[in-house]
Amino acid sequence: NLGLDGVMSFLFGNSAEIEIQLNADKRKKAELKLENGEKEKAYLYYDGEPVTGKVHVRLKNAGKKLEHYGIKVEFIGQIQLFYDRANSTEFTSLVKELAPPGDLPRSTTFDFAFQNVEKQHETYTGINARLRYFVRVSIMRRMSNIVKEHDIAVHTLSSYPDLNNSIKMEVGIEDCLHIEFEYNKSKYHLKDVIVGKIYFLLVRIKIKHMELAIIKRETTGSGPNMYHESENVTKYEIMDGAPVKGESIPIRLFLAGFELAPTMRDVFKKFSVRYFLNLVLIDEEDRRYFKQQEIQIWRKGPTKKTAACECHVFLSVLHLFEICKLTNCCHASTSSSSNRSRHDQKTWRLNHDPPLQPNMIRSSYYCQHPYLLQSSRTSEVRGPSTYFWTAVTSLWLVPSRAPHSSTPDAPAANVSPSSIERSAGVRSARTAGGGFSQ
Numbered sequence: 001n002l003g004l005d006g007v008m009s010f011l012f013g014n015s016a017e018i019e020i021q022l023n024a025d026k027r028k029k030a031e032l033k034l035e036n037g038e039k040e041k042a043y044l045y046y047d048g049e050p051v052t053g054k055v056h057v058r059l060k061n062a063g064k065k066l067e068h069y070g071i072k073v074e075f076i077g078q079i080q081l082f083y084d085r086a087n088s089t090e091f092t093s094l095v096k097e098l099a100p101p102g103d104l105p106r107s108t109t110f111d112f113a114f115q116n117v118e119k120q121h122e123t124y125t126g127i128n129a130r131l132r133y134f135v136r137v138s139i140m141r142r143m144s145n146i147v148k149e150h151d152i153a154v155h156t157l158s159s160y161p162d163l164n165n166s167i168k169m170e171v172g173i174e175d176c177l178h179i180e181f182e183y184n185k186s187k188y189h190l191k192d193v194i195v196g197k198i199y200f201l202l203v204r205i206k207i208k209h210m211e212l213a214i215i216k217r218e219t220t221g222s223g224p225n226m227y228h229e230s231e232n233v234t235k236y237e238i239m240d241g242a243p244v245k246g247e248s249i250p251i252r253l254f255l256a257g258f259e260l261a262p263t264m265r266d267v268f269k270k271f272s273v274r275y276f277l278n279l280v281l282i283d284e285e286d287r288r289y290f291k292q293q294e295i296q297i298w299r300k301g302p303t304k305k306t307a308a309c310e311c312h313v314f315l316s317v318l319h320l321f322e323i324c325k326l327t328n329c330c331h332a333s334t335s336s337s338s339n340r341s342r343h344d345q346k347t348w349r350l351n352h353d354p355p356l357q358p359n360m361i362r363s364s365y366y367c368q369h370p371y372l373l374q375s376s377r378t379s380e381v382r383g384p385s386t387y388f389w390t391a392v393t394s395l396w397l398v399p400s401r402a403p404h405s406s407t408p409d410a411p412a413a414n415v416s417p418s419s420i421e422r423s424a425g426v427r428s429a430r431t432a433g434g435g436f437s438q
């Protein structure tokens with residue numbers, strides 16, 4: 001679809017070339033899906049970020065001026081429906097003038113900047129719809145305009161939903177089949193894991209196998225011109241053979257390996273993208289029994305795990321010395337024996353009234369500080385503070401006997417992450433019987 005400018009350029013040729021260079025060398029790149037199904041890499045932007053760069057206009061004929069009626073650069077957000085390309089919708093349009101009407105005597109470079117650009121929707125290319133953001137440079141001429149476009153990728157980030165209820169439903173056929181299916185939640189991010197189970201309450205038909213599929217449903221248009229297109233993102237078999245009453249089938253499906261986009265609802269009254277979990281049972285006569293349940297997909301923002309861990313460890317060190325100072329709980333006893341290594345010379349012991357025996361030392365005695373327990377109380381998995389406190393307890397605070405002592409002490413207490421979790425009241429993330437971790 002060249003358009004009038006493209007047809008005129010094809011017939012008469014262009015006397016100048018346009019190159020758009022974005023100031024995005026340090027930016028990440030993301031894949032953009034084209035209309036023909038191919039993919040290309042494009043610079044990644046987020047909502048509110050500026051779009052800046054340079055426009056290079058190179059004249060093909062040196063020494064010959066380029067007459068024009070103005071040069072402009074635009075930032076455009078556009079929705080295209082493939083069956084109605086003539087009526088594309090531009091929901092974002094910013095324009096800046098690079099040069100007024102006149103002559104361009106030589107090849108020239110122009111700078112441009114669009115500050116605080118609103119990009120509220122994610123780039124998307126589906127079966128019948130496409131949402132794109134691009135920079136367009138136009139050289140206005142009498143016969144035909146010279147136009148160049150450069151696409152960018154946009155991702156919309158979301159936070160954890162406030163409510164994320166599990167999905168639980170009983171379905172079946174009267175006096176023939178009765179099953180109960182359960183999924184751990186209804187909203188998943190793009191790298192999430194779908195965990196669930198299928199429980200058979202009544203089975204009086206011969207089931208051959210069971211499948212679970214993720215279906216993407218794209219809706220375009222409105223009213224009588226509404227079109228629905230469904231696409232199977234993935235399908236896999238979760239059961240092979242006939243089940244019996246009381247049998248439970250676990251489900252674990254990782255979403256990271258599939259090409260998914262976030263759920264998009266009624267984008268400018270043009271299109272929607274929704275996802276469904278489709279549970280299908282096939283009997284020996286190849287009859288299919290299915291139930292669909294809608295889920296929501298969202299994109300989680302990047303997390304800087306390394307910085308978070310360093311922060312937790314640093315603060316934990318400060319609180320550790322605070323505890324030691326306030327309670328006078330430990331002192332160092334060193335030995336000047338020449339045949340000991342520097343590591344063996346430092347053995348830490350505890351002051352307590354009455355004195356604690358080595359086999360009485362447990363992690364619960366040292367895990368009473370509220371900050372050190374904060375990550376454990378608010379999360380079902382061990383946080384950086386818990387791991388750090390385990391290392392501190394096992395290396396510094398647990399008494400150890402000197403290797404050359406004539407009266408050896410009792411063996412030091414065995415401090416492990418599991419013992420710290422039990423003492424601190426941390427709930428295990430493991431589940432029993434195919435249940436869910438709450």
